[in-house]
Amino acid sequence: MTTLSSLNLAAPLVPTPRSDSVNPAVAVDGDARRMVALSPSAIVTIPSASSITVLETYTPEGTLSAAMPTVSWASDNRDAVTLRMAGNYAAQTMAGRFAGLGSALLDRFRTTGSDYSQTVSVGSAGVGGIGRSSQQPAGQIGLTVRTASGVTVEIALGSEDGGLSVSIKSSGALSESERNALAKLSEGFQQAIDGLGAVPPKLDLSGLTQSDTSVLASVSFEYSITGAGNADVSASYSQDSAARSLSVTSAAGTMSVKVDTSHSALWGTNAQRAASVASYLQQFDHANSRGHGNATLMSMFEDGFAQMNESYGTPSAEVLPGTGYGPGLQQSAQAMLTGLADFSASITDASASPNPMRPGEIDAFSYQVSQTTQLEGSRFEGKISQSQRSHLVASYHQALKGGAKPALTSLRSSQNYDYVRIDDSGESAVQLAMERGALAHASLRQTSDRSTRHLKYERGVLTSDLATPEETSRSTELLSLLEPLIDKGDAARNSAEWQQALSRVHRMILLNASK
Known part of the structure; x- marks a missing residue:
């Protein structure tokens, strides 16, 4: 049978x-x-x-072959956020899944003022109805805002195993001004999400840094993509009335920027800040070129630095020590400072060991820059000291001809290259003193210490080892540059000549470690 x-x-x-x-x-x-x-x-x-x-047959994983995926919603809503999620959850990239979602959630809260959550889950039918993980990258985004009245609003976006979730909740009722201030973050929140989701990732925090600190006491933004290999990226930004902080980690390396906004007396005019930021960006470009740093990570570093120093909000009534007698003293002192709030910033590229015959030769890039200011005295007499510092440590391989990266293998015939080590530092320090309503002392001291070690290998043999140190130091009496105009009354009249002199002095005090 x-x-x-x-x-x-x-x-x-x-x-x-x-x-x-x-x-x-x-x-x-x-x-x-x-x-x-x-x-x-x-x-x-x-x-x-x-x-x-x-x-119908089952796959080895326990799912039905040719079975359509199951889509489940936590709430049967037809609102704008749900419609946005319905159009996004099947996107193949995290950028596509979160597109427009942050702004849609904040726009809804502006209209309703109520808590909200929605989730869409995607699975496939299997034995006993159990689905399997899609093993896709996971994303988590958060925005936490605390108002001046003490109310906390938390926004969360998430994507995992092909699903998508959003939520917004408030610890209390918001006033109309608070809801309006929060609504103004809508576009900035989405821009920050879209920028970090781009390829390569970018920083666009300007919509968050410009929040109204008189209404929103603090803003905190978190972004994390994991399980995407080299596309993994995490970022954190926070600000309140006294400080701003940014950190980013990706496959390219890490970067951070911290700004102390607690002393508004240091904040210069828009023109002064813009000139200082532009000068620093040139310094960053020079350091990256000299040390062969990662261009994408440096671009994010520059964007973060510029955006966090573009505007600090509404200043308090604080004035620089010793400048209370008149605007001329305030202008003089401010011109000899950067006009930026004190800060510290660093960037470190992911290191590599590209030479199998000499694994101790590392390609690396690390750069730090900072500003610190000390204020002593009262409105009518006082001292000010401000120091700007930078430090670059880098090493890299390059071909003997053309300067490109050499193709290094275990074969001696490939071992023809230069290995360069760099250690640079620079400082620009200003000392000011005001006595009895006059500028009594103003000096500038700038130093630069550059060290380059150049090792040359031919067929694996060291044929040259050249170290090149460079040191420079100069001091300038700034008071002598301004006294003639002060004596002539140009400072009191705030003449065009006086403003031009202040601009020249301001350019002189800016850090320039490349010289």
């Missing part, structure tokens, strides 16, 4: 006579049925392939 067994173990088949009304995929013709009844052996005529309906 011949026995027919289905490959679908979940539904075994037994060949029994069936009427002509059954599914043609399993029916046999009349002659075959009669032969089954008359003979201990069975002869079955298989229908043509075109008439077969494929039975």
Whole structure:
């Protein structure tokens, strides 16, 4: 007796006579049925392939082959956020999944002022109805805002295993001014998300840094993409009335910027800040070029530094020590400072060891820059000292000809390259003193210490080892540059000549470690 067994173990088949009304995929013709009844052996005529309906079978993972994924919603809503999620959850990139979602959530809160959550889950049918993880990258985004009245609003976006979730909740009712201030973060929140989700990632925090600190006491933004390999990136930004802090980690390396905004007396005019930021960006470019740093990470570093120093909000009534006698003293002192709030910033590239014959030779890049200011005295007499510092440590390989990266292998014939080590530092320090309503002392001291070690290898043999130190130091009496104009009354009149002199002094005091 011949026995027919289905490959679908979940539904075994037994060949029994069936009427002509059954599914043609399993029916046999009349002659075959009669032969089954008359003979201990069975002869079955298989229908043509075109008439077969494929039975459902399970994959080794326990899911139905050819089964459509199941989509489940936590809430049966038809609001704008749900519609946005419905259009986003199937996107192949995290940028696509979070596109427009942050702003949509804040826009809804502006209108309703109520808490909200929604989730869409995606799975596939399996044995016992259990789905399997899609092993896709995961993303988590958060925005926490605390208002001046003490109310905390938390916004969360998440994507995991092909699903998408959002929520917003408030610890209390918001006033109209607070809701308006929060609504103004809508575009900035989405810009920050879109920038970090771009390829390569970018920083666009300007919409968050410009929040109204008189209404929103603090703003905190978190972003994390994991499980995406080299596309993994995490970022954190926070600000309140006294400080701003940014950190970013990616496959390219890490960077951080911290700004102390607690002393508004240090904040210069828009023109002074813009000039100082532009000068620093030139310094960053020079350091990156000299040390062969990662261009993408440095671009993010520059964007973060510029955005965090573009504007600090509304200043307090604080003035620089010793400048209370008149605007001329305030202008003089401010011109000899950067106009920026004190800060510290650093960037470190992911290191590499590209030479198998000399694994101790590391390609690396690390750069730090900072400003610190000390204020002593009262409104009518006082001292000010401000110091700007930078430090670059880098090392890299380059081909003997052309300066490109060499293709280094374990073969001696590939070992033709230069290995360069750099250690640079620079400082610009200003000392000011105001006595009895006059500028009594103003000096500038700038130093630069640059060290370059150049090792040359030919067929794996060190043929040259050259160290080149460079040291410079100069001091300038700034008071002598301004006294003639002060004596002539240009300072009191705030003449064009006086403003030009202040601009020249301001350019002189800016850090320039490349000289």
